[in-house]
Amino acid sequence: MATATTSAKVKWGFLDAVVVVFALIPVLWIASLSFKTTPTLTDGNFIPRDWTLDNYKLIFQTDQFVRALINSIGIALIATAIAVVLGTMAAYAISRLDFPGKSLLVGVSLLIAMFPQVSLVTPLFNIERNIGLFDTWLGLILPYITFALPLAIYTLSAFFKQIPWDLEKAAKMDGATQGEAFRKVIAPLAAPGVFTTAILVFIFCWNDFLFAISLTSTERSRTVPAALSFFTGASQFEDPTGAISAAAVVITIPIILFVLFFQRRIVAGLTSGAVKG
Amino acid sequence: MADIVLDKVTKSYPDGTVAVHGIDLEIADGEFIILVGPSGCGKSTTLNMIAGLEDITSGELRIGGQRVNDKAPKDRDIAMVFQSYALYPNMTVRENMAFPLKLAKLDKATINQKVEEAARVLELTDYLDRKPANLSGGQRQRVAMGRAIVRSPKAFLMDEPLSNLDAKLRVQMRTQVSRLQKQLGTTTVYVTHDQTEAMTLGDRVVVMRGGHIQQVGDPQTLYDNPVNLFVAGFIGSPAMNFLPAAVEDSMLRTPLGDLPLGDRMKRTLGAGDAPRQLIVGIRPEHFEDAKLIDEAQRAKGFEFTAPVDLVESMGSDKYVYFTVEGEHAAAADLEDLAADAGGADLPPQDSLVTRLSAESRVRDGADARVWLNLDKIHLFDPRDGKNITLHEGRAAGVAAS
Numbered sequence: 228m229a230t231a232t233t234s235a236k237v238k239w240g241f242l243d244a245v246v247v248v249f250a251l252i253p254v255l256w257i258a259s260l261s262f263k264t265t266p267t268l269t270d271g272n273f274i275p276r277d278w279t280l281d282n283y284k285l286i287f288q289t290d291q292f293v294r295a296l297i298n299s300i301g302i303a304l305i306a307t308a309i310a311v312v313l314g315t316m317a318a319y320a321i322s323r324l325d326f327p328g329k330s331l332l333v334g335v336s337l338l339i340a341m342f343p344q345v346s347l348v349t350p351l352f353n354i355e356r357n358i359g360l361f362d363t364w365l366g367l368i369l370p371y372i373t374f375a376l377p378l379a380i381y382t383l384s385a386f387f388k389q390i391p392w393d394l395e396k397a398a399k400m401d402g403a404t405q406g407e408a409f410r411k412v413i414a415p416l417a418a419p420g421v422f423t424t425a426i427l428v429f430i431f432c433w434n435d436f437l438f439a440i441s442l443t444s445t446e447r448s449r450t451v452p453a454a455l456s457f458f459t460g461a462s463q464f465e466d467p468t469g470a471i472s473a474a475a476v477v478i479t480i481p482i483i484l485f486v487l488f489f490q491r492r493i494v495a496g497l498t499s500g501a502v503k504g
Numbered sequence: 505m506a507d508i509v510l511d512k513v514t515k516s517y518p519d520g521t522v523a524v525h526g527i528d529l530e531i532a533d534g535e536f537i538i539l540v541g542p543s544g545c546g547k548s549t550t551l552n553m554i555a556g557l558e559d560i561t562s563g564e565l566r567i568g569g570q571r572v573n574d575k576a577p578k579d580r581d582i583a584m585v586f587q588s589y590a591l592y593p594n595m596t597v598r599e600n601m602a603f604p605l606k607l608a609k610l611d612k613a614t615i616n617q618k619v620e621e622a623a624r625v626l627e628l629t630d631y632l633d634r635k636p637a638n639l640s641g642g643q644r645q646r647v648a649m650g651r652a653i654v655r656s657p658k659a660f661l662m663d664e665p666l667s668n669l670d671a672k673l674r675v676q677m678r679t680q681v682s683r684l685q686k687q688l689g690t691t692t693v694y695v696t697h698d699q700t701e702a703m704t705l706g707d708r709v710v711v712m713r714g715g716h717i718q719q720v721g722d723p724q725t726l727y728d729n730p731v732n733l734f735v736a737g738f739i740g741s742p743a744m745n746f747l748p749a750a751v752e753d754s755m756l757r758t759p760l761g762d763l764p765l766g767d768r769m770k771r772t773l774g775a776g777d778a779p780r781q782l783i784v785g786i787r788p789e790h791f792e793d794a795k796l797i798d799e800a801q802r803a804k805g806f807e808f809t810a811p812v813d814l815v816e817s818m819g820s821d822k823y824v825y826f827t828v829e830g831e832h833a834a835a836a837d838l839e840d841l842a843a844d845a846g847g848a849d850l851p852p853q854d855s856l857v858t859r860l861s862a863e864s865r866v867r868d869g870a871d872a873r874v875w876l877n878l879d880k881i882h883l884f885d886p887r888d889g890k891n892i893t894l895h896e897g898r899a900a901g902v903a904a905s
């Protein structure tokens with residue numbers, strides 16, 4: 228028995244290690260590139276021979292990157308907030324109410340999620356140019372919300388369905404209004420779902436390259452993924468790989484912070500004990 | 505504290521299901537009333553309408569003399585205990601019980617005092633700081649009770665509050681609920697599909713079926729004088745025996761033999777529209793071992809011989825099962841009862857359940873001579889299930905003159 232568990236542990240440990248290594252090597256490679264000096268960039272060493280922080284200094288000196296970082300953070304946060312709020316309300320209605328057109332709503336949102344985004348880029352480009360949304364924050368926030376909403380609605384309604392409806396009835400019997408019942412009983416229980424959704428939506432907006440590159444033209448609204456592709460080195464003839472790597476490392480930091488911040492709030496099994504199960 | 509009046513209350517759901525058909529019911533102040541019936545008969549719907557969780561389609565609901573049809577649950581001042589308990593899992597026991605008081609904007613000291621008081625009554629003091637997830641089923645049930653009693657509402661509504669507990673705990677909690685209700689004297693409407701719970705708990709019992717009230721009365725009345733086949737079969741455990749009967753030559757021909765009819769029964773059955781085919785209902789305890797019957801009693805009853813199937817000795821008395829030959833009693837009511845697995849425990853069709861004295865010497869496999877009390881048997885019209893032995897609300901048997 229004991230040997231069986233040990234060998235099982237070894238097996239699983241090995242598998243885990245393979246997965247972790249597979250996922251982390253590209254990230255570490257980028258990190259390593261970002262610390263290398265330009266001449267040693269292509270030496271193929273995993274651990275830089277010649278450590279430098281120049282790449283980081285460089286990207287923060289260029290207005291281009293700082294400005295893009297601000298755009299990215301602003302646009303992703305606003306889009307996430309709106310998508311999560313709208314998604315919460317929609318998911319609550321879908322999981323709790325029986326209204327005409329409910330299956331249509333669910334179907335349409337699924338359709339949007341499946342729609343190839345590439346095919347929308349050209350029409351969106353034309354529309355936004357005509358109505359003056361091209362190269363503005365709003366011009367990116369709107370499509371982000373559109374594509375994030377189905378995701379938000381789906382994840383959230385799964386969470387809402389786990390919350391026993393009796394709790395809401397009980398709150399009403401205890402003297403709560405509909406609003407109070409939602410705020411004091413349902414919302415705290417739905418919080419893990421809301422945070423999970425927020426993380427997913429934020430990552431989606433943060434990582435988007437397609438819309439960012441097509442619907443922006445200047446630093447005014449260009450987000451980091453798009454800005455990276457415009458990077459040049461210190462001079463035109465210099466290889467910008469080091470700078471791009473540094474920027475790539477920098478932009479993963481907000482994601483990590485965001486996930487860590489919300490993950491602590493995602494406590495599994497929050498609804499256990501509500502009902503005899 | 506208040507009385508609750510349902511005046512022709514009807515509920516039809518948007519999909520067209522009529523769950524409750526014009527119910528009339530008056531629940532007195534302080535009364536403990538039980539709604540009982542098979543699954544799907546509209547008990548929860550009725551309770552939810554009283555609570556305000558379901559809209560009333562038509563009719564009027566008055567609590568304490570006031571029409572409350574259009575009032576939100578929170579303005580009705582009623583507390584409810586759910587079958588699922590519906591405890592707030594993110595709050596401790598203390599917070600759960602304090603929740604209604606907080607919403608009522610009471611001050612901290614009062615809330616604390618009331619919660620501790622309720623916890624003491626329900627023996628929950630040691631668990632006040634635990635989360636519901638870390639409580640046993642019985643403790644969760646008590647927290648649900650506690651949340652209802654802390655704010656001294658006008659009435660309690662309970663929807664099968666004990667059905668999630670195991671058998672032993674259910675019996676314990678049953679007495680506790682009963683004691684609590686007596687102590688507080690709060691009007692209580694209690695829903696169950698368990699007839700034992702209904703009989704032991706309530707001041708009065710309402711038997712429902714298919715959205716209609718069948719009979720309202722105290723447990724003994726329902727047991728002794730059921731108005732129809734459905735109530736007769738639903739109340740009582742083991743259930744009443746039903747046998748087919750036909751009226752022939754002023755006698756009642758049954759698989760047990762020809763039973764004599766009294767003058768009153770003859771008159772009733774002589775009427776033009778009287779049914780020819782009937783169903784006889786006899787409770788198990790109205791049989792007795794013929795050897796143990798004294799002469800005076802013997803005259804009031806009827807004797808027959810039947811093969812004994814099985815003897816179960818309970819110590820205090822014996823359950824003896826007989827095989828009866830012949831046709832089975834058939835009626836829509838009986839099919840309804842048989843379909844409801846949880847509620848009534850009808851005996852198998854071709855067996856007769858009797859409860860004889862412990863002194864009886866009947867044995868498995870042998871024939872036994874059995875006496876049955878003619879004053880206690882019921883006759884039902886299979887067409888509408890009505891009890892035709894009822895006379896001024898009391899069952900009078902078939903031999904009365």
Ligand SMILES: Nc1ncnc2c1ncn2[C@@H]1O[C@H](COP(=O)(O)OP(=O)(O)OP(=O)(O)O)[C@@H](O)[C@H]1O
Nearest residue numbers: 517519521523542543544545546547548549550697
């Ligand atoms: N939301 C609804 N829409 C349509 N019909 C419903 C709805 N809720 C209940 N019903 C129907 O109304 C009838 C009564 O339901 P109800 O829940 O009151 O039964 P019950 O007596 O409480 O049964 P149980 O003992 O199983 O809890 C049932 O036939 C049920 O199918």
Ligand SMILES: [Mg+2]
Nearest residue numbers: 547548549663
């Ligand atoms: Mg029910």
